[in-house]
Amino acid sequence: MNPARPRRIRIDGETRPQLPRHARLRFDDTRQAWVLLVPERVLAPDDIAVEILKLCDGARRVDDIVDALAAKYAAPRATIATDVVALLQDLADKGFVVAARDTAE
Amino acid sequence: MSPSPTDVPPALADPADGVAVLEPHAGSVAYGIPLAVLAELTHRCPLQCPYCSNPLELERARAELTTAEWKRVMSELADLGVLQFHLSGGEPTARRDLAELVRHASDVGLYTNLITSAVLLDRDSLAALADAGLCHIQISFQGSVPKAADRVAGLNGAHAKKIAAARLARDLDLPLTVNAVIHRQNIEQLPDIIAMAVDLDADRLEVANVQYYGWALKNRAALMPTPAQVEDAVAIVEAARERLAGTLVIDHVIPDYYAVRPKKCMGGWGRQFFNISPSGKILPCHAAETITGLDFDSVRGNRSVAWIWQHSEALNRFRGTDWMPEPCQSCAYREIDYGGCRCQAFALTGDAANTDPACTLSPLHERLFATAEHEATAGAAEFVYRNFSGGTAEGGGRRR
Numbered sequence: 046m047n048p049a050r051p052r053r054i055r056i057d058g059e060t061r062p063q064l065p066r067h068a069r070l071r072f073d074d075t076r077q078a079w080v081l082l083v084p085e086r087v088l089a090p091d092d093i094a095v096e097i098l099k100l101c102d103g104a105r106r107v108d109d110i111v112d113a114l115a116a117k118y119a120a121p122r123a124t125i126a127t128d129v130v131a132l133l134q135d136l137a138d139k140g141f142v143v144a145a146r147d148t149a150e
Numbered sequence: 151m152s153p154s155p156t157d158v159p160p161a162l163a164d165p166a167d168g169v170a171v172l173e174p175h176a177g178s179v180a181y182g183i184p185l186a187v188l189a190e191l192t193h194r195c196p197l198q199c200p201y202c203s204n205p206l207e208l209e210r211a212r213a214e215l216t217t218a219e220w221k222r223v224m225s226e227l228a229d230l231g232v233l234q235f236h237l238s239g240g241e242p243t244a245r246r247d248l249a250e251l252v253r254h255a256s257d258v259g260l261y262t263n264l265i266t267s268a269v270l271l272d273r274d275s276l277a278a279l280a281d282a283g284l285c286h287i288q289i290s291f292q293g294s295v296p297k298a299a300d301r302v303a304g305l306n307g308a309h310a311k312k313i314a315a316a317r318l319a320r321d322l323d324l325p326l327t328v329n330a331v332i333h334r335q336n337i338e339q340l341p342d343i344i345a346m347a348v349d350l351d352a353d354r355l356e357v358a359n360v361q362y363y364g365w366a367l368k369n370r371a372a373l374m375p376t377p378a379q380v381e382d383a384v385a386i387v388e389a390a391r392e393r394l395a396g397t398l399v400i401d402h403v404i405p406d407y408y409a410v411r412p413k414k415c416m417g418g419w420g421r422q423f424f425n426i427s428p429s430g431k432i433l434p435c436h437a438a439e440t441i442t443g444l445d446f447d448s449v450r451g452n453r454s455v456a457w458i459w460q461h462s463e464a465l466n467r468f469r470g471t472d473w474m475p476e477p478c479q480s481c482a483y484r485e486i487d488y489g490g491c492r493c494q495a496f497a498l499t500g501d502a503a504n505t506d507p508a509c510t511l512s513p514l515h516e517r518l519f520a521t522a523e524h525e526a527t528a529g530a531a532e533f534v535y536r537n538f539s540g541g542t543a544e545g546g547g548r549r550r
Contacts, residue, residue, distance in 0.1 A: 067286050067325035067353075069261055075183065075231025082261040084286040084325060084354065087185045087233055089170050138396050140325075140353050 054144050056107060056134045058126075061145040063103030068141040070098050083141050097129055103145035107133065181421060181469065183459060186234035187227055188265075188425045190436065191220070191251070195241040197267050198304030198535035198542075199292065201331060201366035201373060203436050204240060208538050213429040217247040219450070221254045223426065226455045228258035238265040240428070249278040256283030263288060265329075268315035269308050276315065280322045287319050288327040288356075294342040302336065304535045316350045327354040332383065333373035334526060340383055344390045348398055355398055357387055359405040363437040363493050365536045371529035374522050377408050406508040407522040411483065412490025413508070419492055420465035432458045434465055437493040441502045468492050473503055477511045 056062065064070060069082040070090075079095045081088040090098060100110045111129050115122040136142040193208040215223070224235065235255050242248055243266055255262045264279065268289040279287075289312055292299035299309040319326050328347040332340065340357065347355040359380070360366045360373050375383075387402045394400070406413050416423050416435045425433045430449040433439060439446065444464040447453055459465065467473065471484050478489040489495070490506025498507045499514060507514040534541040 065325065066323065069285065071259065073231065073233065080233060082233055082285070084263060084288075084327060091170075139399075 054137050056130050056137055056142075058106060058108040058111075060107050060133075061103055061105060062101040062107060062110075062133050062137070062142050063145050064098065064101060064141070065143045068136075070095070081141065083139075088141075093128075094132060097132055101133070101142060181460065183230045183232060183456070184423050185232065186236065186423065187232050188236040188238055188423070188436070189220070189223075190238055190240060190425065190428050191215075191242045191245045191248070192428050193240040193538075194244040195239055195267065195536075196244070196269055196305055197241070197308060198537055199302060199331070199365075200304075200369040200533035200535055201333065201360045202536040203361075203364065203366075204536070205437070205439050206364050206368070206540065207439075208240075209428045210538070214245075215428065215430045215449070217250060219430065220247075220251055223430070223449050223455065224251070224255050224260060225258050226449075228255075228260050230456055233261055234263065235260040236263045236265055241267050241270065243268075243270040243275065249275070249282045252279055252284050253282035261285050266290070267303070267308070267312070268319075269303075269305065269311040271311075271315040271318070273318050276318050276322055276324070280324055284324065286325050286327065288329050289316050289319070290329045290331065291343065291346070292331065293336040294339045294346045295336075298336065298339075302533070304533075313350070316352070320351045325354075326350065326352045327356060328352040329356040329358060331358050331360060332375075333360045334375040334379065334529070335372065335531065337375050337379045337383055340386050341390075344386070344394075344398075344400070348394065352398060355400045356403070357383070357400060358403040359383075361403070361406070361494075363497060364440055365534075365541070367497055368534050368541065370522075371525040372531055372533055374407070374526040374529060375405065376526040377523065379526075380405060380408055406490075406494075406506075407518060409508055410510050411508075412487050412494075412506040414487045415491035415494075415506075418488040419468035420459075420462075421469065421488075424459065424465075432462065432465070434468075435493065438464075440493050441496045468502070475503055475505075478505050481511065 054060070067084055071080060071082065073080045079090055081090050081098065096114065097110060100113060107129060111122060111126045114125050114129065118125065133142050192211065192214055193204050194211055227235065237248070237251065242264060245251070252262050262284050263286045264284055265288045291312055292302035292309065296309040300306050316326060316328070328350060330343045344355065362370050366373060384402070384404065387400055391400050420434045423434070425436050426449065427433060431446040432449065432455065433446055438444070444467060446464045447458040447462045449455060471479070474484060474489055478484050490508050492502045494508060495504045495506045496502035498518065505512040507518040509515060532544040534543050
């Protein structure tokens with residue numbers, strides 16, 4: 046049997062996250078909510094998740110995203126960083142967030 | 151909607167909580183428009199699989215919706231709030247206008263998934279689909295052993311073409327689901343099928359045991375696995391899920407004949423999904439036309455899709471619970487599984503309102519289980535192939 050080629054990426058401050066082509070974030074006018082469309086499923090990101098995902102443009106690093114949120118919210122930067130990394134790592138494990146190619150390795 | 155600058159973001163106990171799976175109109179009484187719709191663009195197909203999910207009476211090419219009609223339907227669906235559009239068949243790539251349809255779906259904001267046998271795809275046609283905005287491709291496989299898989303498909307060389315198309319899809323960065331239809335004659339290949347999906351760099355593998363309607367019911371004796379085989383398969387999938395976490399997602403559809411509770415078929419009849427047949431009929435599932443006496447509305451009539459979804463007599467026939475006889479009517483599970491599958495109830499009992507015999511509470515369950523077990527051990531190996539002339543028995547001499 047072939048050894049599994051791990052696709053898992055590790056999210057850290059330097060990662061430049063973006064959505065792959067099979068994960069599409071859009072506003073659904075009918076349900077008046079943001080949705081993340083992925084194969085066979087529709088995900089309903091909450092307000093914070095939407096804010097984070099909108100910043101995942103393949104150019105910003107995770108640290109930049111955390112800075113942007115820290116400037117906007119009163120929470121401690123470390124708390125925000127923990128939440129952002131946890132959310133992105135969870136989505137990356139499911140294949141719905143990838144690292145921009147030029148930063149790979 | 152957007153939080154003020156002084157808002158404190160809530161701590162995420164479980165990061166997955168921030169991005170929950172959206173359930174279609176959970177708990178609502180009205181039947182909200184489905185999140186996803188499946189379009190059977192055509193019943194034409196170069197393969198002849200004996201478990202084809204299309205009806206025994208296939209719709210002819212001349213009855214198919216035109217390009218303009220499909221485009222109108224897609225626009226209507228998007229306006230209604232449908233988010234995902236599965237392009238299926240028959241073999242959807244048999245439609246010459248497929249890329250045009252995918253482009254239109256993308257233009258109106260639908261998330262597109264192509265469900266294909268892939269034997270008609272080459273680099274150019276796949277690239278055209280990717281350019282048109284295709285979001286995801288699902289390729290069916292009949293097994294992992296080329297010769298045996300080609301026999302099931304009824305087409306020599308089919309397996310090799312599928313492998314080639316799957317690699318091309320990944321070259322184009324299209325996310326890939328491998329769909330493996332499982333039955334007695336290929337269930338022993340499961341470990342190799344899992345390895346094949348990994349080797350093809352698939353994102354997801356569907357291990358889908360045959361469901362016995364239409365063509366598959368005709369071929370049940372040749373397809374039904376034994377309970378022991380099904381148990382082994384469950385263990386193999388469980389182990390693979392653990393081993394391949396983060397690499398490959400595996401969905402497993404278990405044959406319901408051996409289940410205790412019936413499946414909540416389609417999430418309930420007409421509750422969260424519909425299917426459009428090649429000629430435009432709106433169906434609660436691909437097999438619904440096997441139930442006689444139901445008149446399904448078509449998008450070709452003068453009714454809107456929204457009207458049909460809310461008011462179609464056939465869709466309303468088995469909505470809710472009022473239609474249920476006993477033992478379903480007083481059953482604690484009646485709104486959990488809705489009495490199982492209407493098509494299976496009709497096929498096996500002659501009345502679509504009866505309890506699905508897959509349920510242990512059905513008076514027919516014991517007999518069904520015994521029949522399945524008997525066929526699994528004594529059943530013949532030969533197939534009746536799917537085609538437009540009512541099926542063709544497998545030729546003599548070519549046994550495995």
